Amino acid sequence: MTNREQLYEIADNWFAAQDWKPFPFQKQTWKAFLQGKHGLLNAPTGSGKTYALWFPIVLNYIKNNPEYRTKHKKGLKAIWITPLRALSQEIKQSAERVTADLGTQMTVGIRSGDTSTKERAQQKKQMPDLLITTPESLQLLLATKGYDKIFKDCAAIVVDEWHELLGTKRGVQMELGLSRLRALSKKIRIWGISATIGNLEEAREVLLGPTSQALENSVMIKANLKKKITVKSIIPKEMETFPWRGHLGLRLLEDVVPVINNSKTTLLFTNTRSQCEIWFQKLLEKHPEYAGEIAMHHGSINKETRVWVENAIRDGSLKAVVCTSSLDLGVDFAPVETVVQIGGPKGVARFLQRAGRSGHRPGKESLIYFLPTHAIELIEASALQRAVQQRAVEDRMPYLNSFDVLLQYLTTLAISNGFYPHEIFHEIKQTFCYQAVTEEQWQWLLNFLVMGSQSLQSYDEYKKVEIEEDGLFKVNNRGIAMRHRFQIGTIVGDANLTVRYQKGGYIGSIEEYFVSKLTRGDVFTFAGRNLEFIRIKEMQVHVKNSSKKTSKVPAWAGGRMTLSAQMSKLLREELYTANQDRKHQSKEIRSLDHIFKRQRRESIVPNPDEFLIETFKTRDGYHHIFYPFEGRFVHEAMGSLLGYRISLLSPITFSLAFNDYGFEMLSDKEIDMQQVLDNNLFTTDYMLDDLQKSLNSTEMARRKFRDIAVISGMVFTGYPNKGIKMKHLQSNSQLLFDVFRDYEADNLLFQQAFTETFEHQLEEGRLRLALERIATQTIVWKACDQVTPFSFPLITDRLSREKLSSEKLADRIKRMTAILMKK
Incomplete structure (x- = not known):
């Protein structure tokens, strides 16, 4: 047995060999982890949070396996959950450095939507020691027969970017996954990593479960790294008295050029993917000398291009990247010197996150420029300056009673090993989301799995789960199991269509609602190219390159953002200073x-x-x-x-x-x-x-219900590349909605649609x-x-x-x- 002092020494020596010195928060995390505690680490990106947790995971393995250099015990030992696939590569590199340098024989693997079938099959035979995966892929593992054997020796699970998952259904999915892993592996330690949010204590409670023993045996560690953030507004030399939306942004294009030229690498953040496309085009149009030196990055561009852009930022070969929130999170880009935010980011947390992308080293100053898209947005800029000083950050409100996610989870358990209701009820009652579920509601959910709902009993397709003699709930139909696996997840957008050249090259994906408005021969700009629309065939949009100029840019439904409560309050306070003495005003308000x-x-x-x-x-x-x-x-x-x-x-x-x-x-x-x-x-x-x-709250609830119907598995979205058209999905879920409204108003999923409409949308x-x-x-x-x-x-x-x-x-x-x- 290696004692704790010797373990710390191993870590300290490694840091010394890199000419680094561990931060106090890293040492605190190692200590708490090795004492067997659970916890939440509150640390900004670029502060070394990855090493704060990979180290104790590996040290713990060394402690329990004294002969680790010669004898290797295979099997899954730790899971690292990341909400964004883009971050997996980097987390993997950090883990591999630690495992290799400390002389262990531990293997590191990634499992996400981008993992090849071949690699998955290998993982099925032999899991890597350390697995990096997404919330959805974790659920897919729980849908594998014999999953209990995979997880039984797992000693740690780390949920990265927890603030991004909190307050979403992916977060709820994570709560359920954690409740199962806690039951499977008695020695598992649960850790979350979160940037600053207003309700950190509650975030820890949601992660560990409000009544669980884990919460009693847990710590909150804060990395108090004072990071200097400087916000500079780009104030137009002449301003219209009657400002209008969406117009001034590009007028300031030339003001951004010196910023780009004076920095090694600049990230230009736009709020929407369409704005991202327009800015990229206009920059190249006005400054052809940037060709090859600037790139674009957003979530709908294909993986190869995204990875190429991320690597090019790392090795410093790009001058500038126009991007959306797809580069918000954790990607560690040391060479980025400057960040430009185009238009109000609508929330303080998002703005701080983006600012932190520049000067991405502990102790370095972060510089962010704010470029307004109309003059009145300068009030927002001024409010953000104040927010940065006060460190005023929003809360993330967790979901309660998301029955659709629970039904999906129960079906997942039923297609793998099956489940006994009393065991699982006890587990889910310990989660934050389902702490208040009643016996009666639980009974309703179980009936729903076995018989479909009251009003659908005569339809066999809604009867998914069978009850075996000993009371085990199990899915025995392979077709049901296969369909369910395709549909695991809680992100329901408009149907996405892939965009390909007629000759077959894949470009990215856009939403059906944009494509439905195109006619043959229309030209639109996407992924930085002008493309002519040919036709839609089997969920694919066929296009060819075009030399025509166009103003059509795809819009994505995710583009509608609203001011957070925190941001609105700051905005009002800032506006009121317009009536004060000039010396109390910011230069934005004066301008x-x-x-x-x-x-x-x-x-x-x-x-x-x-x-x-x-x-x-x-x-x-x-x-x-x-x-x-x-x-x-x-x-x-x-x-x-x-x-x-x-x-x-x-x-x-x-x-x-x-x-x-x-x-x-x-x-x-x-x-x-x-x-x-x-x-x-x-x-x-x-x-x-x-x-x-x-x-017409019924109409809004109807739209919400479409997502609920998909997540709970009542409506099937189709096999890969053979997706079901959005309008069919709409009509399927609308039929169900109307049936419940007329015959079964106490249906929990029907009621959930209204609750979500009022609490989350309105x-x-x-x-x-x-x-x-x-x-x-x-x-x-x-x-x-x-x-x-x-x-x-x-x-x-x-x-x-x-x-x-x-x-x-x-x-x-x-x-x-x-x-x-x-x-």
């Missing part, structure tokens, strides 16, 4: 001085105790604009709620538009605003009832808080003569969404601006 002056001429810039409503008339009709500054999802709900309440006073129809700052109701007759104020329409009384009536909690805040403010209603600078982004946003007449949007907006400036 917007002419906009605020114009805004005051037409209306007001609100103070903290004021809530602003503006009304005016244009050739489009009567505009009624409200400014809660709460983010677009809250505005979507608040706009519908208010609209419904106004229509009760007098019948009226209007169209709604919303952005992160406010929402607009446009109608062909005027709303009596005094009546709105007198009737206190912003009250939280009857809020849920009114919301359900106003929002953020009902935030809406309530926003309305409570407005109740304490003085409502200032300004009847304006014309469009104001604050309302301009909202109106132009609506114009860009409506099909405009043949005059181009930009021309129309130029004319509007010219008229406004003359007045």
Whole structure:
């Protein structure tokens, strides 16, 4: 037996050989791990967190196998979970360095969607000692017969980037996987690694289970590495007084060029994949000298290209990469000097994460430039500066009672070894997500697996699981098992179609909803190329290269982002400084001085105790604009709620538009605003009832239900390359939805669709808080003569969404601006 001091010495010597010195947090983690504790390590990327946990895992093996240099005991010893496949290679390299340098014979393997069939078959025969995998692949292992033998000697599981999984269904999937592994291997240690979030304590509780013994025997280790983050805003030399959305971004392209030229490598983060495509194209168009020196990276580009880009960043051969959040996480790129954020990142945590990509070494300063896509976004930039100083970061709210994920998990267990309900019920009750599941609900879920639901009993396809004589729940039908394995996972997007050249080269994947709008011969830009659409064949989009210029860029559903609660609060505080003395203002707020002056001429810039409503008339009709500054999802709900309440006073129809700052109701007759104020329409009384009536919440729940039906396995999405078209999926899940609504309203999956709609999509909690805040403010209603600078982004946003007449949007907006400036 090697004692602990000797083990630390092995580690210290290794660090000394690299000319490094271990950080206190790394030593604390080694110590806690070797004492048999579980824990959550809170450390920023690029701080050496990987070595904080690989080391004790290997040292623990050395301790238990004194003859480790000559005799090797095969079998799985530790699992490292990463939410992003892109990170696997790097984690593997770190692990291999440690195992090889310390003279062990441990093997390291990766298992993810990118792993070849051949390698999987080898792993089936002999698991690597250390396995790096994703939440989905872990579930696939649990779907393998005899999985209990694979995991029985596993001594550790590390969940990396836990803050990314928390508050998602993948996180719930992880909670279930951990509950099973705890039962299989008595000596397993569970560790999570998380960047800073507001609710770290709760994050640890979700990871380890609120009532588990693991939580009692656990630690929270914080790497207090003071990292200096500098935010610089790129402030345009001349700014329009009437800023509009999505336009100023590219106008500042030339301001980015010196930033790129003065840095070794620059990452340019965009919020959406389509914006990423446009920026990449325009940079090359204006600066052909960058050809071969700049690249693009987002989640829909094929794997080879992504890996090539990641390696090129590492060896410093690229000047710049235009990317999306696909490069947000943990990838350790030492040479990146500078990060540019294009447009508001909508959340503090995301911004800090991206800033940390530059100066990616402990103790190095991180430099991030903020480039606004319209002038008012400079308020966001200023708010981010403050957030960086205060280290104000969002909470991630965990899910409760996700029955769809639970049904998928139970089916997974039933297709491998089968399960006994009383054992599994005891295990899932220890997870955070299912701590409150009742006996009655559990019985409902078991019945659902065996018989389908009440109203589907006569259909055999919903009867998946059989109960054997000793009470074991088991799937014996190979077809059911095969279909289930194809569908394990909780990420349900629009159906993805692969994009290929007619001659067969694979380019990437785009969503069906974009392709459905294309006709033969249309040209769109994707993965940095102009492609002509030929046809769709078997879930594949066939294309050829085109020399035509185009403005069509695929949009992905993931592109809709909203301000977090934390960010909205900071934004409001920042905006209120516009009315203070100049010496209390940031340079961003000062640079917007002419906009605020114009805004005051037409209306007001609100103070903290004021809530602003503006009304005016244009050739489009009567505009009624409200400014809660709460983010677009809250505005979507608040706009519908208010609209419904106004229509009760007098019948009226209007169209709604919303952005992160406010929402607009446009109608062909005027709303009596005094009546709105007198009737206190912003009250939280009857809020849920009114919301359900106003929002066609049934329609929204219907969309949510599609995902729930897929995750729970009621609807099959098709075999690889033979996927089922989205519209069939839609109609299948809609039929089920209608059946449950009419005949079985107490169906747990049907009810879950509504709960999720209100809690996660409409953020009902935030809406309530926003309305409570407005109740304490003085409502200032300004009847304006014309469009104001604050309302301009909202109106132009609506114009860009409506099909405009043949005059181009930009021309129309130029004319509007010219008229406004003359007045």
